[in-house]
Amino acid sequence: MKIILNNRTEVFDKNNMSISEIMEIKNFSYQKIIVKLNNIIIEKEDFKNTIVKEGDNLVILHLLAGG
C-alpha cells in the first residue's frame, strides 16, 4: 500500500497494517513520539490495533533526543 508517512510517500508490501507493524519495519524504536493518523492522535496503547490503510496520512513525530 502507498501512504504518506511524515510528509513522504511510502510504499509497503502489505495492505492494512497496524501502526506497530509500520514502526517495526521503519525501526522506529524511540519512545518519545506523537502519532497522528489522518490528523487524529493515536495513544500508545492503540498502536497495535489501529490499522493504516491505502492513502492514509500517518505522522510519527519524534521529539528531541540527544543534545
Added chain:
Amino acid sequence: MSIKGINLQDYQIKKWDYTWHPIEKGYNNRTLYINVGSKEVKEKPVSQQMKEKFIGGKGFGLRLLWDATKPTTKWNDPENEIIISPGPIGGITQYSGAGKSLVVSLSPQTDSVMDSNVGGFFGPFMKFAGFDALEIQGKAEKDIIIYIDGTNHTVELYEDPGFSKDSHLMGEELTEYFAEDEKDAKNIGIVSSGAAAEHSLIGMLNFTFWDNKRKMIRLKQAGRGGIGTVFRNKNIKAIVAKISGVQGNLNNVADMKKITEPGREYAGEMRDLDDKQNQMKKKGTANIVNVMNDYDLLPTHNFKYGSHKDATKIHSDFLRDKWFTLGINDGCWIGCAMQCAKGVDGFELRTGPYKGTKVIVDGPEYETAAGLGSNMGIFDYRDIIEANFYCDTYGICTITWGTIMAFIMECYENEIINKEITGGLELNFGNADAAFEVMHQCARGEGFGKIAGLGVRKMKELFAEKGWGDPQFLQDIGMENKGLEYSQYVSKESLAQQGGYAMTNKGPQHDEAWLIFMDMVNNQIPTFENKAEALHWFPMFRTWFGLQGLCKIVWNDVTPSDNKLEDEPHKIPKHVRNYLSVYEGVTGTPLTEEGLIRQSERVYNFQRIFNIRRGFGLRKHDAQPYRAAGPVTVEEYESRAERYDEQLKELFGIDPNTKSVEEKMAMLREYREAQYERLLDAVYERRGWNKNGVPTIEHLKEIEMDLPELIEIITPLQ
C-alpha cells in the same frame, strides 16, 4: 598524597578579605577578579547594562573576556582569562537542573572564543560566596590553589604543597582538607584538571559534587575546547569554593511561588513519566545509544557509518542492568529531579597508573559511550568505562578524545600513519588496549600520545606537512570545524544538523541545535526557510540556558503527557513556559518567549563578532568536512547505496546502474556541498547576517546590541 600534617597557611601567598552581602534577585552585582601572576585580587561591579545585555553565565564570560584581551591575544598569553559564571537562575534548588556554570576562555584548539557548560557545586557555591563570576587572569610562577572561602569571606592563594594531579585523587584530598568533618564535605566545590591537560591542547576541567549517599566526590566536566589546558598553563592546580550550607532561598528570589509551582510539576513528570520515556534516572543520557544505532545516527568508525552489528553489545540496557548503580541520588546539583548523573561503582581498572584500583566512574553518558566506543570500533562497556575514567581524571574531554582516536584509527587503517610513527602501536579500529596506551602516553607527555593531544586539526596539518596521506582526504575525514572536534552524531542525512554543527560559534558541539529527528526522521522542516527558522530558534533558545545557569537536558528529556496537544510539541512549550515563570520568579522581571530569544540573540551575535574580531567568524569558517555531509569513501557509499542511488535517481533522473561508484559519489558531493551553501544563505538571512556571515548593523540596532565596539568591528565587513 596524604594530607596529614599539611597546613595550607604555611603556603599562603595572598589573602584578600571582602564584605559579603546577600544576593538580590539572582545577582550579587559584582564579580571576582584574580590575577594569579601579579596576585591582585579585587571585586568588580556589575553594571545595569551588563545585566541587560549579557544576562549572566556565558554572557558575562564573553563580556569580561572581550574587555581583558586584545584581538591578538593567544591562549597561552597571561592576559587570556578563564571565566566561570552560573547566571541569575543558577543555584536555585526548586526547579530542576539549575546548577550549571559556563566556562569561557580563548581556546588552544580554535584560537578563538570557547564556552563549555558544566554541572557540579563550584558555580553555585562561588555565587553564594558573593560573586556572579570568577575572572582569572595571569600566569602563576608555580602551581597554586585558589580558595574562595564563603564562610569567612576571604579569597586566599596558596602554593601547591603537592596535591595529586589527577582529579579523582585531588578532589578527595582537597575535600578532606577543607571540610571540617564528613558532614561539611557537602559544602565544598572544586575545579581541577589532570595530567593530560599539561601535555595536550584538549584539557578539560572537572567540577566536583559531593555524593552524600556514597560519601565521596563525583565529577562533572567542562569538556570542550581545551580550557583545562589553559588552566594548567596558568599553573592553577585547583580552585576551591566553600560555603556554610545551601538553604532554600540564597538567591533571594523575587517570587518563590513562580518557581516552586512549575518545579513541583516538573518533578511529578519525572516521577510519573521517565520510566516510560527516556529512563534518564536509570540510564542517563546514554539511553539513546541503541536509539541512535536504530536510526543510523550512531557514529561508527570515525563517522563513516551510523550503525553497526556489534552495537547491540553496547545497548543502554546493559548500563541499566549491569553497570550503573540504581536507586541512588544522582543529581549533579541539589533539587534536580532528573538524576541523570549516573555512576559505575567499584570499577576495577585494568590499565594505567591506577591498574588494580577500584574506583567510581562518572558516566558513561551518551557522547562518551559513542565517542570512546562505537566511533573507535569498540563495543565493550568495560573498555568504554575504563577510558571514561581515565579521560576524566587525566583532564581530557571524552568527546574530543573519541573523535581524535577515531581519526587516528582511520589514518592507521589507510596506512597514512604506521607502527613506526605510532611507536609500535597497532591503532586499528577496535584495538582498545592500543588506544589506552595512547591516552596514558598523552598523560605522561610521551610518544604518539603527545601527537594525539594536538587534536584533529593540528594532526591534519602535521600529517600533511610530513607528507603522510593526501591532504584533501585528511580534510574530508578529519571531523573538526573551527578546530574543535565533532560531537557524536552522524549528520550526513540531515542538512539542518550539518548547519547545527558547523554554524556554531565555538565549533561542532550539539548544544546549539539537535535537529536530526525534526529534519531527517519527521521531515518537519523540508524547505530552506523551515531549516533556517529552526537554526535560528533552537540555537537561540538553547543559548539562553547558558546565560541563566540552567541545564538543557531538563528541558527536553522528559515530556509532559499533554505535550501532544500543543501546537509546536517539538519545542515542549510547557517547559518553555516554566522557564519564563522561573526567570520572573528569580529576577522579578516578566519575560516573554520573544524576550527570551532576544536575550540570547544579543549574546549570540556578540560571540559571533568576538570571533570576527579575532580573525574568524566568517562564512569560510562555517565550512564543514565532507564526511559530515556525505560519503567520502567507496565503502561508505556502498553501505548506504540504496539510499544514495535513490537520491541520485530523484535529483538527476539518472539510472545509477550506468555510473561507477566514484561517478555517483562525485555527483552526490557536488549536490550536497551546494545544498549546504544554500543553507548558509538562508540561515544567515534569518539571523540578520550578510552573505559573509557578518551581523548587519541594522540587525544589531533591531536587537538593541549596537554597541560601539561591535559596530567598529563589523562596519568594514558590511
